[in-house]
Amino acid sequence: MVQVSGQNVRPIRVRFAPSPTGFLHIGGLRVALFNWLFARQQGGVYLLRIEDTDLERSKREYVDSILEAFAWVDIISEEPVAYQTQRFVLYKTYIDRLLDSGKVYWSDPVDEENGQSVIRFRLPKERRQISFNDLIHGPITFDTDQLGGDFVVARSDGTPLYNFVAVVDDTEMRISHVIRGEDHIPNTPKQILLYEALGAAVPEFAHLPLILGPSGEKLSKRDAATSVVEYRAAGFLPDALCNYLVRLGWAHGDQEIFTRDEMKKFFSLDNVNKSGAIFDMAKLRWMNGVYIRQRSAESLANSIHEQVDPDFLKKCSSAPYVWSAAQVSHALELYKERVATLVELRDLVIALHTLPSLLPPPGEVLWNAKSGALLGNFVEHLGRLEELTVGTVERVLKSVCIEHEIPLPVLAKPLRYALTGQVNSPSVYALVVLLGYDEVVRRINHLRSIVE
Structure with a gap:
């Protein structure tokens, strides 16, 4: 033997x-x-x-x-x-x-x-x-x-x-x-x-x-992308992908997120499972989102450029609305809390930079007979500010609502739609600061021209 x-x-x-x-x-x-x-x-x-x-x-x-x-x-x-x-x-x-x-x-x-x-x-x-x-x-x-x-x-x-x-x-x-x-x-x-x-x-x-795939069979392309280059192009960060893969069949207690140093410190073949590991795309997306939120705006911009879109910064600085580097960073910081991949982050930031292709707002929840006048009043008050900050924009928005005796969402929702073309977004106060007075006015007037 x-x-x-x-x-x-x-x-x-x-x-x-x-x-x-x-x-x-x-x-x-x-x-x-x-x-x-x-x-x-x-x-x-x-x-x-x-x-x-x-x-x-x-x-x-x-x-x-x-x-x-x-x-x-x-x-x-x-x-x-x-x-x-x-x-x-x-x-x-x-x-x-x-x-x-x-x-x-x-x-x-x-x-x-x-x-x-x-x-x-x-x-x-x-x-x-x-x-x-x-x-x-x-x-x-x-x-x-x-x-x-x-x-x-x-x-x-x-x-x-x-x-x-x-x-x-x-x-x-x-x-x-x-x-x-x-x-x-x-x-x-x-x-x-x-x-x-x-x-x-x-x-x-x-x-x-x-x-293994979700049903316990050998992983196939129907269950998940199988090549590493596909994950790179889809906007997954390398450390997030490795973190997810090390947890497929290996564990260190209940810990989910590991730095590279922690992986090197704790990894052992003694803790590798004998049975196959189920690939869970939802968990990979969650983990990638965690890593995205840990990254600085500058680092995210570099990763988007290298992995997803080499023209990303060029698109953000294209006419007629040219963003500064600070505005790009601000947008990345705002939207990184809401995404799971770099592709999603890129798409949201580019969409914000571009004047929304608006349809008439759906229903009175977003727009009613008074919405145009309320937005006009908001712009008037906004123009009197010496400096746009989240705090000053919030005070203006709330003061207009108090003046007209309306709940905050009655003004905030059409404003958000005018700025982004979406019903959900990051803080509307932060968006106003990011876009700046002139662009806010342009987008509000654009929406009013469609509706009124």
Whole structure:
């Protein structure tokens, strides 16, 4: 019996090894994050390896996208990124060594479906067990009878396959812990046999639970966007996304919000669940909103520019209504309390900057026969102020209401609609200060021209 359990006393070295046959997906980012956090918590080294041996499907654009995604979330390999396509000579050396020892062999082409000989690993003649202690799932045992016979390690042209190159790379990179998705559990016994055949140290294994859809099935695009670039473009902040992903299958008490330093301090494979984690878009949106509200207006403007809309500031300073940098910041501060993504924040701020395309207000709740005169009276009082502040605007609005013996909403609601074209908005006092006297007058007159 081959048994692997608790044998590592070597330096902690982990890796994430995506295939550039598509964009980095959300599950892959979580695996990378767990590897990175484990390395940070253990004082180890995190590495990135690009498994690009599938020459037909691997594309440079996907490699670039993967690297860009990791730069965005600040999960960076601590050594130069390894590329499998640059290591074919190394793989051939290992293959030749195993061929010479008889541990792998060229098959008889008659036995192959396509009639072409391949290189197969020679399983032990006698049935045996292969056991390892998974750091998440506990002891796992396979019989060699379960492996489907001598398995292929290289194609007819000598191109090595996944299980073989993964073992060679992890050996050469001195990987101490292989932390990956639980869908790789069936690969583990074959890889352990390959480590043994090469006389290499076998790493510890930890297989993470998968991310599941709302109904408990494998996550699909119907349930959530699956690529990291989609979340970036949709206006999710990198720290919020990582915070959400670390809580998918891992917990530290009841704490939900973690700084990066807290993640590094508290993360442990001991607290990773064995069962799959349900993806909840509503919770991700909530968490992203928390992170947005913690950010300064300047930081949010930069993130909108970089992630969502490179012309955001240009749009806010376009004629005929040119906002100052202070007005942009003021608008971001007002609306960040009401959004879950940077896209929503961008849209609300741009909408406020633009003169609303107004329809006649719906019903007397927003507009009645006296509304035009009340707004005119409000403008008259507003023009007498030496300085527009939230306090002075509030006093003017309330004084007009007292003068006309009306409840505050009777004036505040049509004013809000005139300024924003919406029935809900941030503080109407703050909006008046932000827009300024001239723009407030223009928008009120615009609404009155439509209604009256």
